[in-house]
Amino acid sequence: METDLTQGVTEYWLRLPIKYKDKLAQIRVWTSLRMATDMDDIWVRGIAQSQLHSPEIRSIPFKKIYFQHDNALFLLGGNVPEERLKTSLLWSPIHKALPVEMPDYNFNYFGIEDRIELKIVASTIERNAAAQLIPLETLDDIIPKMPAIRLQHINWVLINDKALLLGAPVLSMPGKTYWQTQNFLLPAGYDFEYPELSSYFNKITNPENDSFIVMQTDHSFIKIAKENFQKLTISSYRLSR
Known part of the structure; x- marks a missing residue:
């Protein structure tokens, strides 16, 4: 019976030909990752088990995934060493090794070749919720009974x-x-298809920074002026209802 060498493995490595480095854009926001270059290849380490089969990793073409055992790197699913442990590489946080390069767009004109669609896709990255959309009938039952101190930070x-x-x-x-x-307010469990272009999307949809953009899963969005928000209190809720 073969021994499972992946037992106890806490991180995985990714190897990618350097000419495809733009394919790493979706994972450059994962702060746990480190990146280094080795001749014609890029190496990324720090990939967690929970990230290994994520859409972001699966969508990267031409990659190889490794795990470390003793002083060697094994291909995922393999039991024979593929590479010696890379000890001479200079590692950097991936977001610093892959800085965002923003194109010089004319925001008043988009030719056929310049069009970039504002899309969101499913993401496995967990973030703290900042907003919630709740039916009024639910609030009607809860808000009048809620202590005022619970509402003081809510608009x-x-x-x-x-x-x-x-x-x-x-x-x-x-x-x-x-x-x-x-x-932008993105539905929990979603992220931009191109997270590195969020500043660009903000500039073309909200040039004055005076609104919140509430994204929908069908890629449409609702634009709400910040001045329309008010403090949530029991009295303000009753007046609005």
């Missing part, structure tokens, strides 16, 4: 038959949660 605005509550920590009640990046 809110009405969206049709729901209320968008902004402020962390979010209240303990059923609803759709969002996490925040810049002025």
Whole structure:
């Protein structure tokens, strides 16, 4: 019976031909990762077991995944050493090794070749919720009974038959949660298809930085002026209802 060499492994390595380094854009926001270059290859280490089969890793083409055992690197699923342990590489945090390179776009014109779509995709990265969208009928039952101190950090605005509550920590009640990046509120469990372009998206959708952009899973969004938010109190809720 073969021995499972991956027992006790806490991190995995990724190897990618350097000419495909742009394919690492989706994981450059994972702060635990370190990157180094070796001749014609890029090495990334620090990939956790929980990240190994994520959409972000699976979408990277031409990669090889390794795990370390003793002083050797083994291909994932293999029992024969593929590489000696890389001890001479100079490691850097991946977000520093792969700085964002923003193109010089004309924000008033987009030719066919320049069009970039604002899309969000499923993500395995967990973040703290910053907002929640709750049906008014749910709030009608809960808000009048809630201590005022629980509401003092919350701002809110009405969206049709729901209320968008902004402020962390979010209240303990059923609803759709969002996490925040810049002025964007993204559904929990989602991230931009190109996270490194979030500043660019913010500039073209919200040039005055005076609104929040609430993204939907179908890639549409709702733009809400920041001045429309008000402090959530029992009295302000009753007046609005």
